[in-house]
Amino acid sequence: MQNHLNKEATINLGSYYTPRFLVNNAYSLLDKWVVKLQDYVFLDSSCGYGDFFIKNLNYIGCDIDKIALNKVNNAKIIHTNSLINVSRKKFYIKNDDKLIIIGNPPYNDKTSILRSSVKKELFSCDKELLHRDLGISFLRSYEVLKPEFICVLHPLSYLIKKTNFNALSKFKNSYRLIDGLIVSSEIFTPKSNTFFPIIIALYQRNEKGMNYEYIKNYVFKTIEGHELILKNYDSIANYVPKYPNQKDTRKAIAYFHTLRDINALKRNQTFMVYKNSNSIKVFEDNLKYYIYIHFFKQYSYLLPYYFGNLDIFINNESFLKIENEFLNFFYKKPYNKNKIEEYFYNLFVMKEIE
Known part of the structure; x- marks a missing residue:
């Protein structure tokens, strides 16, 4: 959790500290698939304290939370709502830059009954990005920026629930899940009554995209070494x-x-x-x-x-x-x-x- 935020603000912003071992797992996926990370610009458009800026790479970190940005090291920082007027120009990224998006964007269902008393409409959003869940809005925003790779944490439900998957809109038509690792939400909210799966997902730009049949046949792997294939159920x-x-x-x-x-x-x-x-x-x-x-x-x-x-x-x-x-x-x-x-x-x- 970002320690300058109270409980209500943490829920509203969807802001949680990303442990180093998860960040390391994300980079392990990138190292497996990307030949030379030094050739890329890395953008985290909801960077918080900058948990992903751990290597000697070209980082850009953005966040709506100015206090969190003041604690960011090893990156160019931009104080902004990353869901408004989304373009490469906004983030000072050139059209010919090779781009990778990283991070742990907020996932917060603004219409959920659970904790609705402390959830507020904090984010304005470009019309084509608008969704009740901020995490899906962020995934939609990534497609606008046209990165070569995207390596972010998000609820597995974005992929395995057909309604959520379809809500990814242009994102699912332009990117394909090529690797990933499932972990438990217990890492972030250990006092919760139930835990849900979060995936460290690696996507690559692909003109064929992915359909739900692709997801049903995909072999999801968990950090404990198990596998999950939807078509089996x-x-x-x-x-x-x-x-x-x-x-x-x-x-x-x-x-x-x-x-x-x-x-x-x-x-x-x-x-x-x-x-x-x-x-x-x-x-x-x-x-x-x-x-x-x-x-x-x-x-x-x-x-x-x-x-x-x-x-x-x-x-x-x-x-x-x-x-x-x-x-x-x-x-x-x-x-x-x-x-x-x-x-x-x-x-x-x-x-x-x-």
Whole structure:
């Protein structure tokens, strides 16, 4: 955390100190893919205290926080809102300069209910960059500057959630993820109730860009040595609605809370006594899947942090073999808890071992 900021300002600005070991990992990715770093200009357009300026390179550091900039060493500094009037000229970068963007830009969903009482609209923004999450606005701004490489930290959800991925707009059409390393948000917010995956992502300019199919097949690697491939997981959204379906006129037999990702499931309730604007109508033909989600929540503690932003997933073939155990639980009949535990152990723990 930038130590001159209080809790509210830290949340609003999305300003967190980047530990040296993460900075070193970012440079390891660059060293692997870039032949000669000395030939490039390095821009961190939300540099804070300048945590990434650790080498003898041509650095430019910008930030909206003037106090933080006063602590920056080893870089040319510019006090500015980096999301306004974005151009190379603004940052004193020549059109023929070979550019690399580095850093840990703010990621702060300004519409989120969580901590909304201390979040404020601090950033003005070019129209084409505007998004509710400042991190996505920053990624959009990078595309305007046309760097050869981009090596930044951001939530993995920007890539693996299809809505977020599509929100990257021109960025995803001009850049391709070529390497990366997933770490836990616990590094930045150790007192949080849940942790989500952050990726140190290395992108290279590529006229083919990347589509969501590319991301589904990408082998994400974690700092602990595990791998995550989206295509290996069958989403519950293939079987039931995740969001309120009030226009469905059928008579509901139960109500269920809106579904987002696994971390949201951990925070929220499952079955609801009364319907409201966040409830999903449950019908007899899909009841078993909502009971499944109810149990998924109970066993989700077995999952490591890097699953946090995934959709709830299922092995439907295995589930259908024991669906009656779930239904019996709901209707308060005897059920075999061991079969359910064995299913989730195989789904969660064995997946991680693979």
